[in-house]
Amino acid sequence: MKNQQLFGLTLGELSELCVEYETKSFTSKQIATWMYKSRVFDISQMSNLPKFFRERLKADFPKLIQPYASVSISKDGTKKYLFEYSGNRRVETAVIPGTDRLTVCVSSQAGCRFGCRFCATGMNGFHGQLTAGEILNQIMAIDEHDKITNIVYMGMGEPLDNAEEVIKSIEILTAPWGCEMSASRITVSTIGIEDKLKDLIEKTRVNIAISLHSPFTEERALLMPIEKSRPIAELLKNISSLDLPRHRKFSFEYILFKGLNQSKAHAKKVGELALRYNARVNIIPFNPIPGLDLEAPSEKDVLAFQEDLTQRGVIATIRKSRGRDILAACGLLAGKK
Numbered sequence: 001m002k003n004q005q006l007f008g009l010t011l012g013e014l015s016e017l018c019v020e021y022e023t024k025s026f027t028s029k030q031i032a033t034w035m036y037k038s039r040v041f042d043i044s045q046m047s048n049l050p051k052f053f054r055e056r057l058k059a060d061f062p063k064l065i066q067p068y069a070s071v072s073i074s075k076d077g078t079k080k081y082l083f084e085y086s087g088n089r090r091v092e093t094a095v096i097p098g099t100d101r102l103t104v105c106v107s108s109q110a111g112c113r114f115g116c117r118f119c120a121t122g123m124n125g126f127h128g129q130l131t132a133g134e135i136l137n138q139i140m141a142i143d144e145h146d147k148i149t150n151i152v153y154m155g156m157g158e159p160l161d162n163a164e165e166v167i168k169s170i171e172i173l174t175a176p177w178g179c180e181m182s183a184s185r186i187t188v189s190t191i192g193i194e195d196k197l198k199d200l201i202e203k204t205r206v207n208i209a210i211s212l213h214s215p216f217t218e219e220r221a222l223l224m225p226i227e228k229s230r231p232i233a234e235l236l237k238n239i240s241s242l243d244l245p246r247h248r249k250f251s252f253e254y255i256l257f258k259g260l261n262q263s264k265a266h267a268k269k270v271g272e273l274a275l276r277y278n279a280r281v282n283i284i285p286f287n288p289i290p291g292l293d294l295e296a297p298s299e300k301d302v303l304a305f306q307e308d309l310t311q312r313g314v315i316a317t318i319r320k321s322r323g324r325d326i327l328a329a330c331g332l333l334a335g336k337k
């Protein structure tokens with residue numbers, strides 16, 4: 001257990017730690033309460049733990065959470081934090097205020113190995129996994145940590161390429177001994193890795209968003225190389241028996257690019273898929289990335305695409321582009337550093 005971080009351990013792992021330290025097992029719950037509920041990160045202040053135990057813990061885990069390295073604030077109120085973890089792993093965390101909510105967008109990996117054509121994170125390559133503690137650190141170490149209403153796993157990296165740590169972080173966020181957050185306020189966005197997606201569905205109640213971006217195989221493969229080895233049509237067929245929308249929101253993420261995937265034929269096919277799988281569609285106007293030949297759609301085209309889907313009976317929303325002045329596309333800030 002030594003060499004591990006204390007912050008980010010589940011109750012089960014904390015119990016193992018207590019056995020290792022030969023201390024009473026109920027102490028595990030006390031540590032979890034201090035870290036995840038009371039948000040106390042100085043072990044010497046965990047006053048109901050025996051003094052000798054606090055001293056040993058503090059010697060073995062001198063630092064529980066890591067402060068952010070920098071923060072940028074957009075004119076529209078969006079904030080982007082940069083964390084610099086050991087091993088040259090830089091990750092971004094975005095805070096997006098809304099009228100009645102405050103959403104935090106967390107990263108699950110430093111970089112990404114999937115190389116989607118439209119993504120700044122993918123362009124910069126893969127630099128390492130994050131532990132559950134490093135994922136949660138992005139939530140606890142930001143200035144707004146006590147005002148967060150929603151969490152989305154849509155930052156740097158593919159969450160299901162780091163499924164074990166992502167699921168662990170969700171367990172801590174939602175457990176009665178942890179942060180006690182409702183799973184309905186958490187969304188995991190994935191390009192679709194079937195076996196890991198099944199794990200996520202079975203072990204959590206979070207909302208699921210699948211990155212579609214094109215309903216046509218060849219075109220999706222040009223945008224997202226994963227389509228060649230793991231076609232989305234097969235994934236959807238195989239997970240449909242799990243009756244996804246019963247306990248959670250299920251949606252398709254659809255980045256709209258100018259002149260590429262915004263035609264009537266696209267809307268028709270996306271609409272068919274959405275109705276077949278009982279999914280909503282979240283339309284995301286592309287945020288231009290320097291050096292890429294993909295362009296943002298006009299506002300008129302975005303509205304027309306939404307209207308087309310709505311006419312077909314699909315719930316379609318548009319995600320506003322936020323924080324353009326602070327390098328809004330995910331991965332740009334970490335890459336720039």
Ligand code: SF4
Pocket residue numbers: 111112113114115116119120121122123155156157158191
């Ligand atoms: S879109 Fe997601 S999966 Fe694709 S390269 Fe970017 S971070 Fe990776």
